[in-house]
Structure formats: structure tokens, C-alpha cells
Amino acid sequence: MNGDAKGRAAATFAARLTFENLTRDYDSTQALAGVDLDIAPGEIVCLLGPSGCGKSTLLRIAAGIEKPSAGRVLINEQEVAGPQRFVAPEERGVGLMFQDFALFPHLTILGNVAFGLKALPKAEARREALAALKRVGLAHLADEYPHxxxxxxxxxxxxxxxxxxxxxxxxxxxxxxxxxxxLREAMQDETLGLLRETRATSVIVTHHPEEAMRMGDRIAVMRAGRLVQAGGAEDLYHKPADLFVARLFSEINEIGYRVGSESIDTPIGALPAPALKAGDRATVCIRERGVELSRNGTGLAGRILDVKFLGDVARLEVGVEGFDKPLKVRARESDGWARGDEVRAQIDPASALVFPTESQK
Ligand SMILES: Nc1ncnc2c1ncn2[C@@H]1O[C@H](COP(=O)(O)OP(=O)(O)OP(=O)(O)O)[C@@H](O)[C@H]1O
Structure with a gap:
């Protein structure tokens, strides 16, 4: 950030934000289907999910721009949207920043920042706005226009x-x-710093898993109007609730099996499948980074079928004994793998994930 020395952002009294069984129906779509989520004061939660899963609807209902069809929103345990009450957006103590953060072209930069401070005397609004501009390193441009x-x-x-x-x-x-x-990475870091400083309870919508991992104390994964799983990045990576979450956080090989009498018989050993019964279809996931290749070590015999250079890593296709299809493997580029190399592939069975095979949703 150039320009003025930075000040500090004024801290706020962070609030608890709670969604209870939040539901929103449109004519032909259920945008939210009973979402429960409790966000602690000062916590930063990223809402992650594919397009159309209901993220923006949840945010708009929290802001008060839209009303729920059922369920409640509470701020500090007080209902702000629900069957009993509806608190207007400007009375919720909620700040909003949208993708299209359009600034008013006819107002100065300072005027844009002071826009939400109409309740304050002019001089005070100016002082506060200037302090905020200073915090983001742009006080020297206060009297310029956004263009x-x-x-x-x-x-x-x-x-x-x-x-x-x-x-x-x-x-x-x-x-x-x-x-x-x-620029995105730099702005993510700056924004995170600012949110921590203000201590505002924050909900950030994204459809980039990496962004969610970078910014969120917790990540709430949504799909088709439902909350699939909420937790820290490590939790979601290591213990994804289902195949959909596993795919978001890791590149994986998905291999279909039938569950045997007690477990699933695979080339890396018998894998437990406690949530499944004999005869069920299961998907075994092996992470692309979970396959260790060596030239003469132990492990299953294999042969490299293809190598793609991706910078620091190489993405390989490796035929491995016992597997019907080649496994995709990410390896260090510097290891110098080439097509046709004979290898040994070591896969830790404890790192394999097992899920019921999903019907196509
Ligand atoms: N005003 C509306 N009228 C009818 N349907 C709507 C309306 N707003 C949203 N929807 C539908 O509700 C569902 C959820 O939309 P929403 O915008 O919340 O998803 P999203 O996860 O934010 O998607 P994106 O990442 O594309 O912004 C979608 O199927 C959408 O078409």
C-alpha cells in the first residue's frame, strides 16, 4: 500500500450471528432449505459452494434485503428476521460489500467513504471517513474522484x-x-487484517476453496440450499463429510467398489466402510498427492503413462498394479519423472477416504 502511513481501524462490538432453520422459497426453487449456522462474535466464516447453492440468498437475508420464508436470523440472540420481527437493514448494524462495489462517480473519494455516516455531524463524518481512508492507505486521494x-x-x-x-x-x-x-491475494490479506482489527463478525461468500481456506476461521460448505459441513480448513480437508466436500478441497482419484462382507477389498488393503453394508456401492478416494512414487522403494509396481509439467509440480498418470484405471499423481517436478519409467507407488491406506457412491445429483 502506498501513500499515507496507516492508522488503525476503529474496533466494533462484535455480534453473534445465528441462522435457525433458515428457508427461502421462490416460485419454482428452494434457494435455502433449512440452514442452521451459529457464528461467534468476531469470527470470520466463508460461505463456499457452487453457483446457485444459496450463498447470496443467505447473505441478503442476513442483511435484511430479503425476507426468509421460514426460520430466523438472530443478532446477539435477538430476532432480526423471522415470524416475530423484521428489523430494517439500516437498524441491524450490518455492513455490506458486494462483488460490484460501485463507487458514486459524482462524489469525491472521501464523500464516498462518508456516505454511510449521514447521522453524524459533517465534521465528525469527515474525520471518521478520513481515518478509514488512512487505514487503507489512500488518505492522499481524499479529494479526488473515483475515476x-x-x-x-x-x-x-x-x-x-x-x-x-x-x-x-x-x-x-x-x-x-x-x-x-x-491483486486478489494481496487484497485478501489486507481485508483479513482489516476485519481482524475491526473485530467485525464476518461472512464472506466465495466459490473458491482456496480463498475460503485462506480467509475463514471456519468454512461453511453449501450445496443446493443446504449446509453440508462447517468447520476449520484442516477439518474439511482431512475429514470431509461427503464426496462433494472431498472434491472441493483436494484433487482425488475416485474408484468405484462394492463393499465386501466387512470391508472393501482394494490393492492397498482392506478398507473399513463402517457407514456401508455388504453389497453397497462405495467410492474410494485417493488423493493425487497421497501417492508416493519411488524408483526402487517398496509399494505397488507401476509404470508412468503420461507426464504434464505444471511448474513446481508434475501431474502424472501412472498405471498401478491392481487398479483398473491409471491413477493421477502429483509429484515434485524436480524428481524428473518421464513417460515409460518403472516405479513403485506407496499409498497410505489411512489417507484413503471412503464414501457411499452418490447418485448423480
Ligand atoms: N429473486 C429470485 N427469484 C427467483 N429465484 C431466485 C431469486 N434469487 C435467487 N433465486 C434462485 O435461488 C437459488 C440460489 O441463488 P443464490 O443467488 O443465492 O445462489 P449463489 O450460491 O449465491 O449463486 P452465485 O454463486 O451464482 O451467486 C438459485 O437457483 C437462484 O436461481
Whole structure:
């Protein structure tokens, strides 16, 4: 960040944000189908899921732009949307930042930041807005107009505008999607720093698993209007609730089996399948990074069928004894694997994941 020395963002009184059995029906679609999620004061939760799974609807209902069909939203245990009450958006203490963080072109940059402070006397609003601009490193541009700003600078002004009223809850809908990859990482870090400083309870919508892992204290994975799993990044990576979550957080080989009398018989040994019964169809997942290749070590015999250079890593296709299809494997590029190499493939059975095979949803 260039320009002025940074100040600190003013801290807020963080609030608990609770969704209880939240449901939203449209004519032909159920956008939310009974979502329960409790977000602790000051916690940063990323809502992750594919397009159309209901993330934005959840955010809009939290903001008060939309009403639930059933269920409740509570802020600090007080109902703000539900059968008993509906609190207007401006009375919820909630800040919003959308993907399209359009600044008003006819207002100065300072005017844009002060926009949400109309309740304050002018001089005070100016002082607060200037402090927020200083925090994002742009106080020197206070009297300029938005058209001179780069994409990253626009984003910083939008951030300053969102934090300046000191919202107890900050809701962000794909805030980084308009930025190119390099700028995105820098803005993620800056935003995270700012959210921690303000201590606002935050919900960030994204459909990038990496972004969710980077920013969220917890990640709430949604699918088709439901919350599939909520937890820390490591939890979701190591103990995904189902195949859908496993696919989000790791590149995996999926291999279909029938469950035997007590377990699943695979080339890496018998795998337990406690949630399944004999005869069920199971999908065994082996992570692409979970296959250790060596030239003369122990493990299953294999042969490299294809090598793709991906920078630091190489993605290999390896025919491995006992498997019907080649396994995809990620290995260090520097190991110099080549097509046709004879290898040994070591796969830790404890790292394999087993799920019921999903019907196509
Ligand atoms: N105003 C509306 N009228 C009718 N259907 C709607 C409306 N808003 C959302 N939907 C539907 O509800 C579902 C959830 O939409 P929502 O925008 O919440 O998803 P999303 O996960 O935020 O998607 P994206 O990542 O594409 O923004 C979708 O099937 C969508 O078409």
C-alpha cells in the first residue's frame, strides 16, 4: 500500500450471528432449505459452494434485503428476521460489500467513504471517513474522484466505506472476484487484517476453496440450499463429510467398489466402510498427492503413462498394479519423472477416504 502511513481501524462490538432453520422459497426453487449456522462474535466464516447453492440468498437475508420464508436470523440472540420481527437493514448494524462495489462517480473519494455516516455531524463524518481512508492507505486521494482509481484502490475505498460505520457484522459477497489473481491475494490479506482489527463478525461468500481456506476461521460448505459441513480448513480437508466436500478441497482419484462382507477389498488393503453394508456401492478416494512414487522403494509396481509439467509440480498418470484405471499423481517436478519409467507407488491406506457412491445429483 502506498501513500499515507496507516492508522488503525476503529474496533466494533462484535455480534453473534445465528441462522435457525433458515428457508427461502421462490416460485419454482428452494434457494435455502433449512440452514442452521451459529457464528461467534468476531469470527470470520466463508460461505463456499457452487453457483446457485444459496450463498447470496443467505447473505441478503442476513442483511435484511430479503425476507426468509421460514426460520430466523438472530443478532446477539435477538430476532432480526423471522415470524416475530423484521428489523430494517439500516437498524441491524450490518455492513455490506458486494462483488460490484460501485463507487458514486459524482462524489469525491472521501464523500464516498462518508456516505454511510449521514447521522453524524459533517465534521465528525469527515474525520471518521478520513481515518478509514488512512487505514487503507489512500488518505492522499481524499479529494479526488473515483475515476482515477485502479481496481485495487477502488476495492480499498469500498472497504473503507464498509468499515467506517463500524458494523458489528460484515457481509461480503464475492468481494475479490473482480480482481486479477495477483491483486486478489494481496487484497485478501489486507481485508483479513482489516476485519481482524475491526473485530467485525464476518461472512464472506466465495466459490473458491482456496480463498475460503485462506480467509475463514471456519468454512461453511453449501450445496443446493443446504449446509453440508462447517468447520476449520484442516477439518474439511482431512475429514470431509461427503464426496462433494472431498472434491472441493483436494484433487482425488475416485474408484468405484462394492463393499465386501466387512470391508472393501482394494490393492492397498482392506478398507473399513463402517457407514456401508455388504453389497453397497462405495467410492474410494485417493488423493493425487497421497501417492508416493519411488524408483526402487517398496509399494505397488507401476509404470508412468503420461507426464504434464505444471511448474513446481508434475501431474502424472501412472498405471498401478491392481487398479483398473491409471491413477493421477502429483509429484515434485524436480524428481524428473518421464513417460515409460518403472516405479513403485506407496499409498497410505489411512489417507484413503471412503464414501457411499452418490447418485448423480
Ligand atoms: N429473486 C429470485 N427469484 C427467483 N429465484 C431466485 C431469486 N434469487 C435467487 N433465486 C434462485 O435461488 C437459488 C440460489 O441463488 P443464490 O443467488 O443465492 O445462489 P449463489 O450460491 O449465491 O449463486 P452465485 O454463486 O451464482 O451467486 C438459485 O437457483 C437462484 O436461481
Amino acid at each position: 482515477i482509481l485502479s481496481g485495487g484502490q477502488q476495492q480499498r475505498v469500498a472497504l473503507a466505506r464498509a468499515i467506517v460505520p463500524r458494523p458489528a457484522v460484515m457481509l461480503m459477497d464475492e468481494p475479490f472476484s473482480g480482481l486479477d489473481v495477483q
